[in-house]
Amino acid sequence: xxxxxxxxxxxxxxxxxxxxxxxxxxxxxxxxxxxxxxxxxxxxxxxxxxxxxxxxxxxxxxxxxxxxxxxxxxxxxxxxxxxxxxxxxxxxxxxxxxxxxxxxxxxxxxxxxxxxxxxxxxxxxxxxxxxxxxxxxxxxxxxxxxxxxxxxxxxxxxxxxxxxxxxxxxx
Ligand SMILES: [Zn+2]
Numbered sequence: 149x150x151x152x153x154x155x156x157x158x159x160x161x162x163x164x165x166x167x168x169x170x171x172x173x174x175x176x177x178x179x180x181x182x183x184x185x186x187x188x189x190x191x192x193x194x195x196x197x198x199x200x201x202x203x204x205x206x207x208x209x210x211x212x213x214x215x216x217x218x219x220x221x222x223x224x225x226x227x228x229x230x231x232x233x234x235x236x237x238x239x240x241x242x243x244x245x246x247x248x249x250x251x252x253x254x255x256x257x258x259x260x261x262x263x264x265x266x267x268x269x270x271x272x273x274x275x276x277x278x279x280x281x282x283x284x285x286x287x288x289x290x291x292x293x294x295x296x297x298x299x300x301x302x303x304x305x306x307x308x309x310x311x312x313x314x315x316x317x318x319x
Contacts, residue, residue, distance in 0.1 A: 149191060149214065158217050159189050161247050165254040166209070168293045173262055173285070182207065182265050184258075189213050200257030202268045207261035209254070216253050217246045223308045226252055229278055237287050237295065242304035251294045259286035 149155050166187055173182050186208025195212040202208070226249045227233055228240040243249060262285040266272040275281040 149217075149219070151219075154219055155191065155213075158213060158250070161250060162189050162211060162213070162254060163187075165251045165293070166258065169255060169258040169289055172289060172292050173258065176285075176288075178270060179262060179265065181269070182262065184208060184261065186210070198253050198257050200260030200264075202261075202264035206269075207265045209257040209261055211250075211253060211257065216250050219246075221245055223304060223311055225308060228252070228256075231278065232283070238283060238290050241298050242301055242308050243299060244304065244307075248294070248298060251297070252290075255289040255294050256286060259283075259289055 149158075166184065170182070170184060173179050176182075183206065185206030186203045188208070188210040190210055191213045193214050196215060198210060198212045198216070200207075200209040221244050223242060223244045225242055226240050228235075228238065232238050233240045241248075241252075259282055260277075263275075263282045266281065267274050272281065
């Protein structure tokens, strides 16, 4: 993305999601000391995946901005990790605003940051990367922060299917 103003706009949105997540996480009884030590918004086109985890000094996230946002609003499907993409709370969804995709990615990576905070700071055992120790904080963040902002899924799915059908007809 070359437009500096648009980049700024997306970065403001990203920090908003991060701070909503942080405000929620510190209300959890074992996470009162949780603070993000690193928050990198990486616009490099070479960066193809986001990450959340433990850095040298504490929990952190690194967001692959180029693949997370686009500057147009047309209905699309946001995909989650394949093993839970179909889940009603933590799965993928239909949307028309890339800010919601960005919100999903940030909730996902913040849940990994919590998972690693519990391993490294609280001494929990290391489970599967996308196992229950990830899914529990992720579901809590999704329910509280992102899911209430999602559009009606039935209506948006219909819109998406109409769009796909019109593309198929015209080619
Ligand atoms: Zn993940």
